[in-house]
Amino acid sequence: MKNKLTCLAVGILGASLSACSAAGPQKSEVISSVQLPDRSTARIPGDESGWQMVWSDEFDGVAIDRGNWAFDVDCWGGGNEERQCYVDDPANASIEDGKLVITARKQGHVGPAYPPHIRGSMEDPDALATKPFTSARLATRGKAAWQYGRIEVRAKLPQGQGTWPAIWMLPEDSAYGSWAASGEIDIMEAVNLGVECAECPDGREDTILGTLHFGGLWPKNSLNSSEMHAPAVLDGFHTYGIVWTPGRIEWTFDGAVFAVKEAESWWSANSDKANAPFDKPFHLILNLAIGGGLPERRGVGGVSESDFPKRFEIDWVRVWECDASPGVEGTCSQAAEE
Template identity: 35%
Template structure:
């Protein structure tokens, strides 16, 4: 958690918002729990600006983070390349004689948001992009609560889907901010590419799967972090409401530090697409449910036994009590009076799932989300049918979330 380890870690741009934001979204905004889709593939002629029906272009500087850039209007620093990409370009220039908190601005860049044009509550939020390299570069894809105009930041909540600081070319960060856990106290984690790769070398996908009381981050389909209210130490969870999107490329600031002689200019954040798929799903109602998985089979307690250590498996759905699961308000999944349990408090791939006396431990917390995953927040892993099998008796386990069919579950 490199961001939290930095004594001077800054707020992201939110607290120094450089353009007035609407206090409420327009009629195009997705209502809570309503299905909605946002798609921008950035198709259009080279040189055209971002689609004004989808994006606002913010202008100004940001004193709160001590960033060095001035965000320009129109298509000055954000334009289509004619090949299906949006290019946000940071330049070491100031042809408009813009003034920043430190005097005449040294750099220009761009920042876009969807406030008043699109927001959503829950679902899958994804972008594919190629980030710039270089000391002082700070690209980000993130979200703010729609109510920021009335409640302010950090009460609005902030979900940072992807941030990179140039001195960490192979790492990105996913973080939440809210009341009592904002700025350098934000709660998050990092993801590092294997083998010394740099994110600037290729396009990568960055996403969150967001559902009631749960946010899971992924890079190129590899889930690396899940956050729930249990991570907040009793502080308020600020993420069960509509949020809007933000794309920006900052230059300098407390966290990344300023550019130096090694930093290439112009630097480009190249965005292939932004896709948001929301869900009609709401938290499962009180009562018992069947949970179906791959092949239409059911999550089942072997031999309908409630003895501690009884395997949890897949089995043909039969309506028995061994397949009747209660989704507890405490994050548990219960059957036959006992809890779904990760054996031995394990968090490794292959940790088998069993039935056990309910203890309140983190190995008994499971979160169904809008993407039809069931995650164990402690392990940051998904409930998985071993070997991608749907055969009767297939043992269930924890495994790194891959998005494959053997990790998809429907709470009926």
């Protein structure tokens, strides 16, 4: 969720997904929901033995667990000219019937123009901004981060022109420099779901994206993105995930692998390590943006103000690590070696 504004902020590990202009190589592919490419597999990580759950949030309490999640509070717009203020308000993020519900509302709000990590570099660090929508962004930053493993989120996505739900990861530390040198892993993003779409199998937008950002500091950054038509996303809950091993990241939809990226397809300007920058701990982020570069350029354009509020419902978040003997058939370790 990055774009030029985010990248211009020196020293930032920031706020968004795949909108940042890049001078480096970029790769994007669209995968048919009917015929997956040959490199996709019938592998179902959930059927493999050896996975040990190391962290989860089932959202079965009466309130959001502040030991797991931090709230971002600002009207920055994620650096993508998004139209929401992120707030810490039960009206925008709460537990309902065993689910985390992030709600975007059509209501004007005034708040900090910049997030805390860049205010000190701004001419007016106390500047305020006004946006026409409110929403929420939650992160495990400073509370939980992982280097490799299987990460899954079961969620129901909002629909409508301008909606932009995202499940993604940023590095816990800027080991290789500011964005995008230290990397970004976008597990799932979707924009404008349900909107008229001539290229989509059912005539309505049904695309999910998985993206890596890497390379050098902006504008010498690159991205590698896969998009898949998944008509099922328009109805009910589905599970979005990655299986992340040294030098390899696989994207999954309802447990099945649909895209694979290996170390040969990414690079680091500030390290000669084979797997950099995706060899450090990353934390998880859940957010619902309204508007911004990616959704407003797609679909019918702009943001529709109808049918608010919009709800991004998360049933659970689970993280596993592989704890199995190498070379044993049917285990997570064997899959990691392939």
